[in-house]
């Protein structure tokens with residue numbers, strides 16, 4: 001919940017400036033920050049549910065193989081799923097392939113540069129569209145990821161964590177924080193996200209290194225513990241998601257095809273394996289090619 005006693009305009013402006021200065025000195029040299037709009041878009045798809053450290057390698061390989069949307073669009077979706085490797089949530093690869101096809105057919109092979117056009121692409125939601133506009137085109141858009149939400153919640157609300165999903169009042173507040181010009185808004189989006197990712201982390205914030213430690217209400221209040229509903233954590237072990245990942249990996253590693261029996265034998269729980277395989281086939285992540293499973 002956002003408190004009524006918002007920081008003043010001046011206080012917010014000072015914090016934005018300090019976070020921006022900190023960013024200029026400490027920003028990570030991530031390859032997609034030196035890339036094309038397509039490179040930024042690929043990174044945003046990969047980063048949706050996967051940390052930076054696991055995205056770096058696959059992103060490089062992806063961009064070497066498909067340096068532009070047309071390159072990806074000219075291949076089958078299965079090639080994208082295969083190259084997605086172990087990034088998880090492979091439906092993102094299919095959507096990225098579909099988005100590349102739309103860009104190729106409707107935007108002359110160039111990633112479009114307006115929020116409306118970006119939102120119309122497969123797999124691009126409100127957050128991803130704003131992030132591409134901001135990071136690739138230097139536009140003004142509310143980029144509200146989990147790092148920025150946590151940072152604003154701590155600095156302004158004096159609370160440890162925001163709710164599990166972003167509320168309407170958080171979106172309004174983020175809009176209020178956004179500087180007026182395109183350039184400064186894009187700088188703030190990148191800088192606040194980086195501060196949340198590197199310093200104001202979920203479990204071990206490094207407050208001594210924080211450029212806004214003197215203005216942080218959570219710190220001033222003595223770090224009161226989260227007292228809201230228990231936070232959602234993503235289970236993995238033994239889930240259908242893990243099972244799907246195991247089956248998909250097996251098919252990916254055997255391009256000549258795998259029989260259904262061999263695939264189902266890769267998971268201890270037969271019923272769960274059948275359900276997961278049915279899901280992969282329904283999502284067209286795997287196809288049944290005359291009794292052999294292939295991408």
Ligand code: SF4
Pocket residue numbers: 151154155199200201205206207210211212213214216217218219
């Ligand atoms: S002082 Fe600590 S809790 Fe507050 S914004 Fe900085 S890193 Fe986060």
